[in-house]
Amino acid sequence: MKNILENHLARKLILIELLYNKKKYIQIEDAIEILDCSKNTLLKDILEINNYFYIIEFEKNKGFFFNKERGINFNFIYCKLLTESMSVQLLFNILTSEATITDISHDMFVSESKVRKIVSRWNCYINSRNFSFEISVEKNKLILEGNETEIRLFCHYMLLELNYSNIFEPETSDSQLYSVFKANVLAQYENVIPLDEYELRKMYYFMLTSLYRIKNGHTDNNRTYKKMDLKTDSNMFRELNRLVIGEFNLELNEQLMNQIIHHSFLNGIYQNLSTSQIEKKRKYEHFIDTILDYFPKSTITSEKREKISKKLALILLYSRNVLYFLIDHNDDVYKYHVQQYHEFFNVINTIADNDKIYFTSQENKQFFLIQLVYTLNSELGMVKYTMSQPTVAIYAFATLEEKNGLRNVVKMFFGDRIKVLVIADLDDKSTDIVITNYVLPSKSEGIMIHYPGKVTLDWLYDLAGKLEIIERKYHNVFSVK
Numbered sequence: 423m424k425n426i427l428e429n430h431l432a433r434k435l436i437l438i439e440l441l442y443n444k445k446k447y448i449q450i451e452d453a454i455e456i457l458d459c460s461k462n463t464l465l466k467d468i469l470e471i472n473n474y475f476y477i478i479e480f481e482k483n484k485g486f487f488f489n490k491e492r493g494i495n496f497n498f499i500y501c502k503l504l505t506e507s508m509s510v511q512l513l514f515n516i517l518t519s520e521a522t523i524t525d526i527s528h529d530m531f532v533s534e535s536k537v538r539k540i541v542s543r544w545n546c547y548i549n550s551r552n553f554s555f556e557i558s559v560e561k562n563k564l565i566l567e568g569n570e571t572e573i574r575l576f577c578h579y580m581l582l583e584l585n586y587s588n589i590f591e592p593e594t595s596d597s598q599l600y601s602v603f604k605a606n607v608l609a610q611y612e613n614v615i616p617l618d619e620y621e622l623r624k625m626y627y628f629m630l631t632s633l634y635r636i637k638n639g640h641t642d643n644n645r646t647y648k649k650m651d652l653k654t655d656s657n658m659f660r661e662l663n664r665l666v667i668g669e670f671n672l673e674l675n676e677q678l679m680n681q682i683i684h685h686s687f688l689n690g691i692y693q694n695l696s697t698s699q700i701e702k703k704r705k706y707e708h709f710i711d712t713i714l715d716y717f718p719k720s721t722i723t724s725e726k727r728e729k730i731s732k733k734l735a736l737i738l739l740y741s742r743n744v745l746y747f748l749i750d751h752n753d754d755v756y757k758y759h760v761q762q763y764h765e766f767f768n769v770i771n772t773i774a775d776n777d778k779i780y781f782t783s784q785e786n787k788q789f790f791l792i793q794l795v796y797t798l799n800s801e802l803g804m805v806k807y808t809m810s811q812p813t814v815a816i817y818a819f820a821t822l823e824e825k826n827g828l829r830n831v832v833k834m835f836f837g838d839r840i841k842v843l844v845i846a847d848l849d850d851k852s853t854d855i856v857i858t859n860y861v862l863p864s865k866s867e868g869i870m871i872h873y874p875g876k877v878t879l880d881w882l883y884d885l886a887g888k889l890e891i892i893e894r895k896y897h898n899v900f901s902v903k
Contacts, residue, residue, distance in 0.1 A: 426509050426547050426748060433457050434467050435500060435749075441478065441488035442496045443754055449485040475499060500749060501586030508532070509540050510580065513557075515564075517577050517631065520638050522562045552783075553744070570635065570642035575684065575744035578631040582624055583747050599669065600626050602662045606652050611688060625687045632682040633670045642681055648688050650679045686742045699739065706735035709777045713770060713794075718854075718869065721802055730801050737793050738779075745785050756788040759795050763804075767791065812889055815845045815853035818873050819860060828857070831877050832885070840889065855888055 427435070436457060441448060453464055468478050468486070477499075479489050504510050508530060515521055515529070527534045541564065545556050553576065555568025566573050604622055611617060635642075652659050654674075663674045672678060695703065710731040714722060722730075745752070760767060770791070773779075781787035798804040814832065816825050822844075829842045836842075843853065859873045871888055874881060 425543055427503075427507050428509065430467065430470075431503050431507055433459060433463075434471055434503060437464075437467065438471065438478075438488070438499055439496060441486065442490075447481065447485040447487045453486065471499075474502065497586065497751060501583045504583055504748075509543065510584070512537065512540050513544060513577070513580060514584065516557060516566055517580070518634050520563055520565050523559070523564060524562060526564065565638075566640075569644075570640055571644045571646055571684070572744055573640075574628065574631050574635060574642065575742055576747065577634075578624070578628040579744070579747035581627040581630055585627070599662075599665045602658065602665055603629065606656075606658050606662050609656070609658060610650075610652055615688065621687070625683060628684055628687065629682045633666065633672060636678060636681060637670045637672055646685045647680055648683045648685055650683055652679070684742070686740045703735055703739055705777065706738040706779070707731045709738075709773060709779050710734045712773050712777065716766075716769060717798075717802055717804075726801055730797055734790075734794060734797060737790055741782065741786055741790065743782050743786065745789050750785060750788075752785075752788055752792055755792055759792060763795065770794075812854040813841045813843060814855045814857060814885075814889075815843045816873075817845050817848055817856050817858045817860065820873075828873070828877065832857075832882075835882050836886075836889070855885070857885075 437453060440453075440456065450461060450464065454461055457464060457467075459467075471478055475492070475494050477489050477492050477494055478486055480486050511530065512526060515526055521529070523534050523537050527537050530537070541557050541559070548556055553569070553572050555566060555570075555573050555576075558565050558567045566577070600623075603626055607622065607625070608617065632642075652662075659674075666672055666674055711727070714727055714730065781790065795804065816828055816832075818825055818828070820828075825844045829844055832840075833842045845853070848856070854869060856870050857873045858870060859875065871885055
């Protein structure tokens with residue numbers, strides 16, 4: 423990223439990321455050393471950042487800090503600064519018009535040799551990401567050539583990030599083309615799979631990227647696209663076709679409709695899978711099922727297991743080989759998850775090795791693990807398994823005084839090893855073991871220990887045995903490093 427962006431933009435992004443993610447304060451001397459610049463340059467960069475956002479403040483004897491109370495996140499600043507980059511603007515021009523070096527130098531007010539240097543830097547960066555495409559020069563014309571799928575995925579992230587600051591603003595919302603595209607997609611798929619606004623906008627920018635490429639004579643023969651089965655006889659479709667013809671001079675015929683949506687979008691819809699894809703799907707579902715076996719069976723219904731397995735298998739089946747433009751926004755999230763779920767990730771690695779699950783890249787693996795954590799936290803509350811203290815709940819038919827007395831005895835016997843609660847609602851999902859004298863549903867048998875009405879040493883040892891199983895099977899797997 424630093425090799426592509428201009429020096430002043432790279433410095434600003436490094437400084438902002440350092441303040442946003444790493445430290446609350448940073449001294450001027452430390453910032454100068456990290457950024458390898460003079461004090462005047464540093465202060466000028468901060469002044470220019472604050473002219474846009476006013477987020478970097480100074481506190482005497484402590485240094486500079488990022489004021490997060492202003493509600494501006496790193497991604498917003500990063501994408502805003504991208505719009506100032508000459509290198510990014512050049513790539514945008516290549517995508518949209520495939521202009522000549524001469525035309526670009528005139529439009530950007532730089533020399534032709536400067537344009538060639540930027541192209542060379544882009545090709546070095548593209549090669550460093552192991553992509554199978556490059557910017558080539560044909561009769562002074564700049565063209566993106568190579569793996570068409572990778573070109574489209576990479577450039578659609580560029581369009582998305584260049585428009586990030588406007589993505590939920592009227593500039594995008596009031597776009598007639600976006601509004602009509604969204605209406606067509608929702609009419610066809612809204613009742614089939616959930617579609618959030620952000621996913622719709624990513625899909626929209628991929629469509630724009632594909633249309634730019636097709637307009638310039640590039641088709642993708644890779645069968646990694648979803649056929650857009652829009653109702654071509656509807657007024658909404660006719661309006662979409664009219665707008666595409668007006669902006670791109672292209673008609674939405676069947677061939678083009680099969681070229682504009684990558685398979686990673688709308689992946690909740692199974693289309694005609696090949697024999698090898700069906701086999702992969704089964705393999706991925708077995709992989710997910712093995713992971714789910716590490717959770718208490720009482721927490722996962724068969725319906726929930728099927729839902730989780732299908733969702734995560736789809737992510738693996740339709741994974742993208744390009745996941746970001748210049749900055750991997752998932753990287754910091756992944757590093758946090760590694761700390762939080764260190765042992766669990768080790769278990770997953772072992773399962774993946776045993777099941778021969780191979781990821782196309784480290785970035786792809788990181789993306790899947792992040793989605794795995796999000797899904798399991800959403801569906802199963804996985805975060806509770808990172809607790810160092812198992813939670814024992816007392817849910818019994820007894821007086822409050824008796825239940826409090828039981829809590830005190832259990833707490834005195836086990837000390838800080840466990841957390842003991844008196845609950846009135848069995849649906850409390852934050853508990854690992856329930857002490858009860860009620861007859862509970864069979865699904866609760868795995869977490870239940872019967873309360874006989876009095877506490878004996880043998881009963882406490884039985885409880886200790888249950889806790890050992892909980893700690894060994896669950897908490898050690900999900901423990902913090």
